[in-house]
Amino acid sequence: MFNYGTYTDEQLTALLKEGDHAAYTEIYRRYWKKLLLIAWNHSKDQLAAKDIVHDVFISLWERYTDVEINNLSAFLATSVKFTVYKYYQKEQRRNDLALQNYEYETIVNDEDKLDAIFLQEYVNGIVEKMPEKCRLVFGYSRNLGMKNSEIATKIQITEKGVEANLTRALRIIRGELKNHGWILIIAIHIHRLFK
Structure with a gap:
């Protein structure tokens, strides 16, 4: 039997990617108190x-x-922070809607709006961490x-440079959103973000 306690995070992550439940268990053992x-x-x-930590680990296993x-470590910490945020947004929304006696259709609609707002805020956070030119172009x-030609003139780069930075920005955003399980929500709300 392997001693997973001696494995590095990188080794455990690679094993998790292969569906190794013992590696997942070691990740849980190693990080649950910190999370x-x-x-x-x-x-x-x-x-x-x-509940939040439980949800993070369930999500990790479901999406490995x-x-x-x-x-x-950073991935799990970030996952917890976003789960906390979403948890309290849902709780606040439930309380507000219960007080106002909304119908079910309104609840669903409000949840979609909240998801779109949260997604926009999350994308804005990703953009803020991008390299300067990439952030400016986006x-x-x-x-x-x-337009690309206007951006090129504004920041004094070629139109090809603008296109390259836009492509890079969108790749970064898609990668971050995929890592945090937002791909389905993007499909629903993408038209609101990038009109």
Whole structure:
């Protein structure tokens, strides 16, 4: 029997990608306390924190073939933070809607709107971390609706340079969203983000 406790995060991640349940169990053993602390620090609710960590690990196992993990610790910490955010957004939405006695159709519609808003905020966060030219080109194109030729003139690069930076920006965004399970939501809301 292998001693998974001696494996590096990178080795465990590679084994997880192959569906190795023992590697998954070791990841859980290694990180659940740290993730619980992160969840509690953000939620100040012990039961919610446990549910959040539970959801993160279930999601990890369900999506192990789809996610690209470069840094396991950072990936899990980020997953917890976004799960905390979504958890409290859902709780707040439920409370608000219960007080206002909305019909079911309205609840579904509000959930879609909230997902679109959260997705936009998440994309904005990804864009903020991009290299400067990439960020500028994306902002001018998507937020201000400028044409490639206008962007090229504005920041003094070629139109090909604009296209390359846009392609790079979209690749970064798609990669980050895929890593965090947003691909289905993108399909629903992409027209709202990139009109």
